[in-house]
Amino acid sequence: xxxxxxxxxxxxxxxxxxxxxxxxxxxxxxxxxxxxxxxxxxxxxxxxxxxxxxxxxxxxxxxxxxxxxxxxxxxxxxxxxxxxxxxxxxxxxxxxxxxxxxxxxxxxxxxxxxxxxxxxxxxxxxxxxxxxxxxxxxxxxxxxxxxxxxxxxxxxxxxxxxxxxxxxxxxxxxxxxxxxxxxxxxxxxxxxxxxxxxxxxxxxxxxxxxxxxxxxxxxxxxxxxxxxxxxxxxxxxxxxxxxxxxxxxxxxxxxxxxxxxxxxxxxxxxxxxxxxxxxxxxxxxxxxxxxxxxxxxxxxxxxxxxxxxxxxxxxxxxxxx
Amino acid sequence: xxxxxxxxxxxxxxxxxxxxxxxxxxxxxxxxxxxxxxxxxxxxxxxxxxxxxxxxxxxxxxxxxxxxxxxxxxxxxxxxxxxxxxxxxxxxxxxxxxxxxxxxxxxxxxxxxxxxxxxxxxxxxxxxxxxxxxxxxxxxxxxxxxxxxxxxxxxxxxxxxxxxxxxxxxxxxxxxxxxxxxxxxxxxxxxxxxxxxxxxxxxxxxxxxxxxxxxxxxxxxxxxxxxxxxxxxxxxxxxxxxxxxxxxxxxxxxxxxxxxxxxxxxxxxxxxxxxxxxxxxxxxxxxxxxxxxxxxxxxxxxxxxxxxxxxxxxxxxxxxxxxxx
Numbered sequence: 170x171x172x173x174x175x176x177x178x179x180x181x182x183x184x185x186x187x188x189x190x191x192x193x194x195x196x197x198x199x200x201x202x203x204x205x206x207x208x209x210x211x212x213x214x215x216x217x218x219x220x221x222x223x224x225x226x227x228x229x230x231x232x233x234x235x236x237x238x239x240x241x242x243x244x245x246x247x248x249x250x251x252x253x254x255x256x257x258x259x260x261x262x263x264x265x266x267x268x269x270x271x272x273x274x275x276x277x278x279x280x281x282x283x284x285x286x287x288x289x290x291x292x293x294x295x296x297x298x299x300x301x302x303x304x305x306x307x308x309x310x311x312x313x314x315x316x317x318x319x320x321x322x323x324x325x326x327x328x329x330x331x332x333x334x335x336x337x338x339x340x341x342x343x344x345x346x347x348x349x350x351x352x353x354x355x356x357x358x359x360x361x362x363x364x365x366x367x368x369x370x371x372x373x374x375x376x377x378x379x380x381x382x383x384x385x386x387x388x389x390x391x392x393x394x395x396x397x398x399x400x401x402x403x404x405x406x407x408x409x410x411x412x413x414x415x416x417x418x419x420x421x422x423x424x425x426x427x428x429x430x431x432x433x434x435x436x437x438x439x440x441x442x443x444x445x446x447x448x449x450x451x452x453x454x455x456x457x458x459x460x461x462x463x464x465x466x467x468x469x470x471x472x473x474x475x476x477x478x479x480x481x482x483x484x485x486x487x488x489x490x
Numbered sequence: 491x492x493x494x495x496x497x498x499x500x501x502x503x504x505x506x507x508x509x510x511x512x513x514x515x516x517x518x519x520x521x522x523x524x525x526x527x528x529x530x531x532x533x534x535x536x537x538x539x540x541x542x543x544x545x546x547x548x549x550x551x552x553x554x555x556x557x558x559x560x561x562x563x564x565x566x567x568x569x570x571x572x573x574x575x576x577x578x579x580x581x582x583x584x585x586x587x588x589x590x591x592x593x594x595x596x597x598x599x600x601x602x603x604x605x606x607x608x609x610x611x612x613x614x615x616x617x618x619x620x621x622x623x624x625x626x627x628x629x630x631x632x633x634x635x636x637x638x639x640x641x642x643x644x645x646x647x648x649x650x651x652x653x654x655x656x657x658x659x660x661x662x663x664x665x666x667x668x669x670x671x672x673x674x675x676x677x678x679x680x681x682x683x684x685x686x687x688x689x690x691x692x693x694x695x696x697x698x699x700x701x702x703x704x705x706x707x708x709x710x711x712x713x714x715x716x717x718x719x720x721x722x723x724x725x726x727x728x729x730x731x732x733x734x735x736x737x738x739x740x741x742x743x744x745x746x747x748x749x750x751x752x753x754x755x756x757x758x759x760x761x762x763x764x765x766x767x768x769x770x771x772x773x774x775x776x777x778x779x780x781x782x783x784x785x786x787x788x789x790x791x792x793x794x795x796x797x798x799x800x801x802x803x804x805x806x807x808x809x810x811x812x813x814x815x
Contacts (some may be wrong), residue, residue, distance in 0.1 A: 239610060289799050295553060295610050296749045300792035303736055307785025314781045419614055432608050446572075450572040464625035471618030478612075 185429035189444040207455055218329065218337045220450035223414075224443075225343065226421045227428075228350040230392040231442045234241060234368045234425050235354075237434025238294040242282060244417035245305035246395035250274040251409040252309045255397065256317035264322050271403075272396040272409060278305055279392015283385040302418070307374060309411040311366040319408025329405030339401055346394075351439040363387070368435030396423030423474040424449055432478055449473075503761045512577060514772040520792045521775055528654065532646075534767030535660040536722070540734075541741040541759045542667045543708035549684040550704050551739035551751030553664050555735050556598055557712040559620035563731040564590040565716030566624050566633065569726040573637040580645050580721075587717035588710050595709015596702065597749055603701035617735075625728045635724035636762055646722035656718055663711070668756045680704060683753030710720070740791045741766050748798065766790075 200207045206418075226243050233240050254271035258264055278301070285297045331338040354360040366373040366380055374380050403409050426446035430437030453466060460463075514521045540557060547554045566588040571586060585760045592638050594616070599613040635643070670677040670728035683700045691697050720726045745762025747754035769790070771781055 174718060241614075242611075248742065252721045264801060284795075289796060289801050291750065291802070293749060296743070296795055297792075299736070299739065300788055300795060303788030304783060304792060305788075307782070310781040310784050311779075314779070416618075419618060422611070422614065426611065462625075464622040464630075466622075467618045467625075468622035471615040475601055475605075475607060475612060475615035475617075478607045478615075479601065 186438065186441050186444060189428070189441060189448060191443060193448045193451070196399045196455065200451065200458070203289065203455055204458040208456055213451075214335075214337065214340075216450065216454045217340050217447075218405070220446065220453065221337075221339050221343050222398050222423070223417050223421055224446040224450075225346060225394045225398045225401070226391065226417070227442050227446055228346055228439070229387065229394045230421050230425045231350070231428070231430055231437065231439050232354065232363055232387045233294075233391060234422075234430045234432060235363055235434060235437060236384065237367050237370070237432075238286070238384070238388075239422070239432075240282065240294065240298045240388065240391050240477055241418045242298040242302035243391060243395045243398075243421060244277070244414045245302045245309070246275050246278040247393055247399045247414040247417060248309045248409075248411055249278060249305045249390060250396045251403045251413055252318070252401040252411055254327045254403065255321075255409045256312060258321060259318050264325055268400060271399055272393060275396020275399060276389055277395040279389040279395065280385070283388030283394065286388060287381040287385050303311050306411070313409075313411045315411070317410045317414075321404070321407065325404055326407065329401050329403075340439070342397075342401075346397075347439070354439050359386075360385070364435055415474045419474070420449070423441050423470055423477070427473060427477040466477075491593040493577040496641075500755075500757055503744070503746075503758075503765065507569040507761065507765050510765070510768060510772070514768075514776060516624070517770075518775045518786045521772060523549035526771070526775075528811060530767055530771045532654045532722075533771065534655040534763055535654070537716055537720075537737060537741055537767060538633070538660050538760060538763035539711055539715050540738040540744070541763045542663060543704075544735075544742050545745070545747050545754045545756075545759050546680055546704040547708050548739075548747050548749060549680055549751055549754050550701055551684055551687075551749075552602060552701070552704070553739065553749075554598060554613045554705060554708050555610065556594065556613040556617040556620055557708060557738065558731040559617045559624065560591050560594040560709055561716040561734065562728070562732075563594065563620045563624045563627070564713035564724075565720035565730055566628050566726045566728070569625070569633040569638060569642070569720045572639055572642040576631070578639075578642075580641050581674050583642055584650060585644070588713040590641065591713015591716065592706055592710040595712065597708040598709065599702040599705030601683050602705060603698040608670070618642070621728075624683040624730075628726070628728055630728060632728075632794050633720075638721075638724060641720055643724050646718060653683070656722065657682045659714075659718065664756060664760065671756060676700070681752055695732050736791075737766060737787065739793075740787060743791055744794045744797070746798065748802075751797070 197207075226247075230240065230243070250271045253274045254267045257267040257270050261268070282294075282298055285301070286292070286294050286476055289297070326337060329339060335340055354363065362373070362378050362383055365376075365378065366383060370380065398414070402414060405408030406413070424445040425437075425442045426432060427449070428437065428440075430442060449470070452469075456466060456469075506735075511522065520526060540561075544554060544557070553555075564757070567590055568583045568587040572580075572583050598616050600611050601607045601616070602609050607610070646654070646656055650658055671680065672678075679690070679695050679700055680703075682693070682695055683697050687697055688698075716730075719731060723730075741761070741763040742754070742759055743749070744765055745754070745758035747759060766787075769786070770783070773786070774780070778786070
């Protein structure tokens with residue numbers, strides 16, 4: 170066991186997570202100068218509901234990227250489970266059954282990814298999820314063609330729009346999930362094993378970890394959380410189409426990477442990704458208030474992703490003699 | 491040993507293409523008519539050009555998801571140029587598009603080689619940047635057919651010896667590409683970097699330069715394809731070729747290019763692109779709903795990847811069994 174290092178204030182505040190906190194504060198100060206409407210408590214509270222839907226996928230994606238894998242099929246899973254739910258409800262099934270079906274479809278898609286990746290180890294997760302990304306989206310199109318489906322019961326809109334004691338319901342659910350995922354990653358044996366597999370897969374396998382089981386579990390969990398995202402997203406939109414959530418995989422991966430989780434695996438903490446979710450969410454809100462077009466946001470997100478990945482690589486190279 | 495396996499794979503693919511063509515012909519006799527074949531080859535030309543570039547990228551263990559956006563950006567700028575100065579020579583438009591593509595590709599390549607960013611992340615990020623730039627440059631507006639001069643639209647509609655210009659361009663690129671990957675030193679170095687980066691580095695190959703080169707070539711070909719695309723459809727839009735990168739990757743995977751790097755042949759991707767082109771052409775002819783095409787394409791990619799993996803496993807097992815212990 171490594172002895173506990175003495176506490177150093179310098180090291181503590183030089184962590185990436187503090188950088189994110191500072192950036193978060195800067196973004197908010199900047200935004201409040203941009204628009205006088207920015208700093209209203211209800212506005213700041215309600216805007217969380219516009220970006221938290223995809224944040225549910227960020228949590229398991231942290232695990233996947235720590236494993237050194239990637240999953241680019243998540244947006245298609247969201248679309249497929251949302252479409253299945255809407256069609257099940259449209260076919261006369263009661264809404265609770267349709268909701269369960271949505272989660273089941275999501276989980277099944279994730280499990281399918283996991284099965285392919287563990288059964289065919291020579292294939293990288295990139296190519297497998299690239300193929301399933303097309304397949305899942307394709308099934309959504311086969312089911313609904315280019316129509317929209319909706320007309321959900323009134324109480325279903327509570328998911329995306331409701332409050333519990335003045336706090337958005339979505340925010341509460343997200344915090345519960347975030348605490349659970351953080352607990353699993355940082356406090357359980359499973360979490361330690363995920364880090365071990367990410368930093369050295371071979372060593373992890375030789376020390377007797379059930380690597381296949383863990384990868385399977387992580388990809389299945391990602392499918393399930395994509396189903397959760399589908400629930401909230403559909404509730405917010407009130408109806409669904411086969412092309413919903415397009416581009417979500419990019420935003421989710423950007424948030425995870427911006428949160429300091431290294432794409433080479435084995436490094437990063439969940440809190441970083443959660444901070445990145447709020448950082449990007451409020452940045453988008455502020456720029457939206459001053460009518461910055463969506464295309465510029467697209468450029469900003471793309472650049473942020475690339476810079477966030479490149480930064481540690483460039484910094485670590487400087488340290489080498 | 492490896493060569494015979496590859497040859498038998500290409501033969502299998504060819505047999506599949508012939509079988510598919512016969513089936514489609516039985517279902518719809520208008521498939522194998524000269525007009526439809528001309529249409530098919532013209533539509534496949536752009537896919538094949540891009541597949542060649544993508545093969546080089548995948549050989550180095552990379553992937554480039556930004557090419558659809560690069561294509562849109564260079565197509566948009568080229569068509570805006572010809573719309574503004576109507577007497578621009580088409581060759582200038584083609585060169586302009588290719589130049590923009592080269593710049594975009596060099597940006598991806600620089601991130602991958604110098605920045606050590608994973609190819610999928612670098613190209614995913616820049617895909618958004620290029621797509622955003624396309625919308626910015628166009629201001630959200632289309633460049634439509636009546637804004638383009640006849641000479642520009644003629645790039646894709648003219649022909650030589652009865653064969654469309656697009657097909658000729660693809661043929662030239664494939665001949666040069668075949669020479670490049672088989673007989674040129676730098677071309678061979680691409681394979682070396684892909685099959686074993688460490689030993690390539692040790693044997694004196696500048697890996698970073700090769701990586702930069704393949705992404706730049708990919709970008710240049712996407713820029714060229716952008717001009718051809720816009721000329722062919724006679725319209726440039728912000729969302730031109732969205733998702734086309736997936737078809738290109740599919741053509742490569744079908745053609746036996748291994749995602750693990752180091753393998754891929756010109757003949758393979760030609761067959762892969764042809765198969766996809768036939769499918770795209772034939773599915774509407776046999777009344778398959780357009781909404782099924784995404785699913786069919788995805789399934790084909792997955793099955794091709796899995797078959798590649800299984801065939802490779804069997805090869806490894808056969809070699810192991812031959813070994814004397």
